[in-house]
Amino acid sequence: MQEKIDLKSCTIEELENFLETLNEKKFRGKQIFSWIHKGVEDLDEMTNLSKDLREKLKEKAYISTLKIENVLISTIDETRKYLFLLEDGNIIESVWMKYKHGNSVCVSTQVGCKMGCSFCASTLEGVIRNLTAGEILDQILSIQKDAKERVSNVVLMGSGEPFDNYEEVLKFLEIVNHKNGLNIGLRNITISTCGLVPKLLDFAEKKPQVTLAISLHAANDELRSSMMPINRKYPLEELLKACKSYTEKTNKRITFEYALIKDVNDREKDAIELSKKIKNILCHVNLIPLNQVDERGYERANMDRVRNFQNILKKKGIEATIRRELGRDIQAACGQLRRRYLKNN
Ligand code: SAH
Secondary structure, eight states, rough: OOOOOEEEGOOOHHHHHHHHTTTTOOOHHHHHHHHHTTTTOOOGGTTTOOOHHHHHHHHEEEHHHOOEEEEOOOOTTOOOOEEOOOOSOOOOEEEEEEETTTEEOOOEEEOOOSSOOOOOOOOTTEEEEEOOHHHHHHHHHHHHHHHOOOOOOOEEEEOOOGGGGHHHHHHHHHHHOOTTTTOOOOGGEEEEESSSSSHHHHHHHHOTSSSSEOOOOSSSSSHHHOOOOOHHHSOOOHHHHHHHHHHHHHOOEEEEEEBBTTTOOOOOHHHHHHHHHTHHHHOEEEEEEEOOOOOGGOBOOOOHHHHHHHHHHHHHTTOEEEEOOOGGGGTTTTHHHHHHHHHOO
C-alpha cells in the first residue's frame, strides 16, 4: 500500500502538484496550505473544500499532529518548555520565550542527535530519527495555539543538528516563511550548527537571509576535538574559513556560541586565543554559562570568569554578550527535559 502523504510537510507547490494528480484544481493547494497554517488539523474543517474532495483527500493524505505531553512554565520569566509526543511515540522538546521584541520558539530538528558533543544532553543516546518539515513546523503551530500568542522569531537550537537533517530543514524554512503560511521572515530565523562545513557553504547560497550561529566552544583543535567530535572531520581552520566566506557572501554577522565550562575553556588564555582566531570575521560572541548535565561531569564556569572572558574579548575589539538565562528553573537547556522524562517513564 502507498503511504499517505502528510499535508503538513508539504510546500504549496507540492500541494498543488498533489491536487493535480487527483484531477483537482491547483488553487485548492493554496487553500489547504492556508488552513493548515491557521492551525486546522481536520480536513472536515476546511469548509471551502467540497465533501467529495475531502473524502478523496482522506484516502491519500493525512495531517500529522503533535500532542502536548507536558508544559512547564518558568515562574521566573514566563518561559515555557513543551514536551511533545510524536505519532510514533517519540518525544521531543521545544521552548517558547518571551522577549520585548516578540515571541521566539526554539525548535528541535531531530529526535536525539548523533554529533556527540561532550557537554550536551541531547546526544547522550545518539539520534533516533530526523523530524519531518511538518513536525518542525508543528512545534510552532502547537505552541501558538497553546500560548494564544503569535510567534515572530524562530531558532533552530533545540535537540538535533539541523544540517544533519538538511533537506527537511530547508523545506521547513520554505514553508514557515511563505506568505500564505506563518509568514515568518527569514531574517527572524536563526540556525545553529556545530559546523558541518559543506552544508554551511551550501546554505549560504540557498538561504543567505537566515542568521547563522556556530557552536564554537573552543579556540584550538585539540580542545575542540575533545569536546566536539565533528571537529575531527572539519577542523577549526576549515570551519572559520567557511564562516568568513559566509559573512562575505551574505554581509551578515555570524554568531559564535561559546559555552563556558569551568577550567576547561574559561581561562584567560582561552579568551585571548579565541580573539586571535576570529578577529578578522564579522561576528559576535554569545557566551553561555554551561548548563550542567549530571551525566557529563562538567561544571559551569564561575560568573566572574564569564565576565572576565567577556571583557578580554571586548578589549580585543570583539563584541561579546552573556546569554540571558531563560527558564533556568524548568531545565530549558537542550535535551535536559526530554532526558528526565524518559528516565521517569
Ligand atoms: N546542533 C546544533 C544546535 C543545537 S544545540 C548546534 O550544535 O549548534 C544549541 C546550542 O546549545 C549549541 O551551541 C550547543 O553547543 C549548546 N549546548 C548544548 N548543550 C549545552 C549545555 N549543557 N550548556 C550550554 N550550552 C549547551
